[in-house]
Amino acid sequence: MTLSLILAAIWALAANVLAMIPSRDNLWRRAYVLTALGIPLLGYVTYENGPWWGLAVLLAGMSVLRWPVIYLGRWLRRQMRRG
Template identity: 60%
Template structure:
């Protein structure tokens, strides 16, 4: 197992531990997890190939699903319901 995969597993365990903690820590911890996870996914992809990189990305997105949902909502833009 490469160091990048080992650190990705540690990241997942850390994210799970944070999820079990008090809810007031979730959003600040999510920003830290994102800041650590993005370069980690790049490192996993670089060392182990695109398939394991996509698996690591999917795992991170499943743990941090609400920031991803909010990102997609922001990218979609405001929805005008006046025409309905």
Template identity: 65%
Template sequence: MTLSLTLACLWAVIANIIALTPSPDNHWRAAYALTAVGIPILGYVTMQHGPWIGMLVLVAGCSVLRWPLVYLMRWLRRMALQGPAE
């Protein structure tokens, strides 16, 4: 297994361990840290293995970080419905 896939698997294991632990802020700080670390890993996987494997790793990351993704989609929809700022 290549280094990029090893890092992606390690990221997934760490994310699942974090999800099992209690958190006073509902894991938002951990979600920010996982996102900041996961984006470069995703780029590395895509660079080494191509876009299809990169998309699989992206889907796996989105399944772990689904609530930040839901809130991002809600925010984007709200911004789109408001129209351009005047």
């Protein structure tokens, strides 16, 4: 297993542990930090292991951080209706 996949697994484990801890802001601050760490990590995984592994890690990250993705999709739909 490459270093990038090990780091991605650690990111996923940390994301799940952080999701179990109660929060006053509904976990949004943690989601921002996980996103900021996950995007470069996704690029590293894709660079080191290829696009299929990058896609797999992207889908895993989207399943963990599904609410930011849902809100992004809603925002994009609103933008499409305006234009």
